[in-house]
Amino acid sequence: LGPVVEAALMTTQVDVHNWINQNMIPKITPDVEKDYVPTGKIYMFHCTLPAHGSDEDTPGRIKKRLTSSNILGSDREKTILQPDLNKYYVQLGEKCVKDFASGVELFLFPPSNGSYLDVATLGELARISGTGNVFRYFNDFSDHFLTDLKYSLASTFAFDCVIKVRTSTGIRPHDYYGNFHLTLPSDIECAAMNTTSNIAVDFKYDDNLSENKHVVIQVAILYTAISGERRVRLHNIALGTCQQISDVYRNSCCDTVVNLLARNG
Secondary structure, eight states, rough: HHHHHHHHHHHHHHHOOSSSIIIIHHHHHTTTTTOOOOOEEEEEEOOOOOOOSOTTTTOOOOOOOOOGGGGGGGGGHHHHHSSSSOOHHHHHHHHHHIIOOOOEEEEEETTOOOOOHHHHHHHHHHHSSSOEEEEEOSSSOHHHHHHHHHHHHHHEEEEEEEEEEEOOTTEEEEEEEESSSEEEEEEEEEEEEEEOOOOOOEEEEEEETTTSOOEEEEEEEEEEEEEEEEEEEEEHHHHHHSHHHHHHHHHHHHHHHHHHHHHHH
């Protein structure tokens, strides 16, 4: 699995003569000589534990950790529900962001005999590259799989994204939760994002806030559009302040609060 993903990433660097570059970009900027930004997204369809080869010759080889069903439900269960200690897929996900600006989506088809697939380890590719999409299908999956694949192919994507959250005086971003790579404490990087991507931000209260003033939050994202253009998009929101905790509860969004608590746990 590892060498296949690495080979696919390398193809994104040389395919500058694809249909989009030849047909769409000249129409958008006909008189401008444009530098192509090699970005993309890899669809990986996989059904077995990548255990082929040897540790010396095959990067990304995963040894089977689930050797007995007795491990499930015991104190040792956490050892197989966490990513493997081998950091290859973590490093490969970081390489997707920093070197190739290309995300990875995993479509996994576990064997019907219940063979172990180690989704925790393989899922690091999708988590760090920013897509966050790990689809799993069992038994009769054809309709579900085709629906997910068509939706993913038709989604509007942004590539090579850098996200920055800014606030007015009194509060500041404290922590971030989601599928991304955090190079600097304040810069969120994603190789690929679509309309289903979401990131939770935890803000910390630092100073007194007047009820007569609003708290302003701005989210800026620098990204590459599917046309190859480098763009900036801004989202601004102004929120009122209050003195009573009951007002906070009454106006809070339960879905957002539970989302944040689940990720924080």
